[in-house]
Amino acid sequence: QVQLVESGGGSVQAGGSLRLSCAASASPLCMSWFRQGTGKEREGIASLSTDGSKIYYADSVKGRFTISRDNAKKTLYLQMSSLKPEDTAMYYCAAGGPFSRSNSGSWYCSSRGNEYNYWGQGTQVTVSS
Numbered sequence: 484q485v486q487l488v489e490s491g492g493g494s495v496q497a498g499g500s501l502r503l504s505c506a507a508s509a510s511p512l513c514m515s516w517f518r519q520g521t522g523k524e525r526e527g528i529a530s531l532s533t534d535g536s537k538i539y540y541a542d543s544v545k546g547r548f549t550i551s552r553d554n555a556k557k558t559l560y561l562q563m564s565s566l567k568p569e570d571t572a573m574y575y576c577a578a579g580g581p582f583s584r585s586n587s588g589s590w591y592c593s594s595r596g597n598e599y600n601y602w603g604q605g606t607q608v609t610v611s612s
Contacts (some may be wrong), residue, residue: 485509485601487576492606499566499610505559505576505603513580513592514552514559515539515599518572518608526572527594529561530580537582539591544570566610576603 491503507514515530529550530539538550549562559576579600580593593599 485511485578487578487601487603489574489576489603489606492574492608494609494611495566497567497610497612500562500564501566501608503561503563503574503576503606503608505561507557507559507576507578509578510554510557511578511601513537513582514576514578515580515592515594516550516559516561517575517577517596518570519575520569520572523572525575525596527596530592530594531559532582532592537591539594541594563608566608568610568612571608571610573605573607575605577601 486508488506512533517525517527519525528541528544531550547565552559577599580598582590583593584590
């Protein structure tokens with residue numbers, strides 16, 4: 484059993500930045516960030532393996548968000564910059580997912596939510612225009 488606790492959400496104006504944290508009770512191989520806006524489907528936006536070699540970003544956040552983890556602190560981070568109103572959502576940390584293989588043959592931690600066993604309660608991010 485892995486317990487996850489997110490923090491760092493809040494309200495920010497467009498163009499601003501926030502850093503989310505996810506404190507875990509263990510260090511699973513794959514950890515990821517998901518988000519779900521009101522009336523929208525859950526979206527896997529970033530994932531990272533324990534050794535940092537396998538990183539995934541959704542196109543919607545690529546170049547603006549950075550995922551990282553501190554294994555000593557058992558903490559996953561998401562640095563969000565150049566925030567847009569469409570980034571408004573509840574952000575969730577998840578752990579325990581498998582590796583997936585891209586069409587190009589590279590491996591990354593899965594971005595599919597139904598493949599993750601452990602979830603945090605979420606932290607709200609609201610971006611105003």
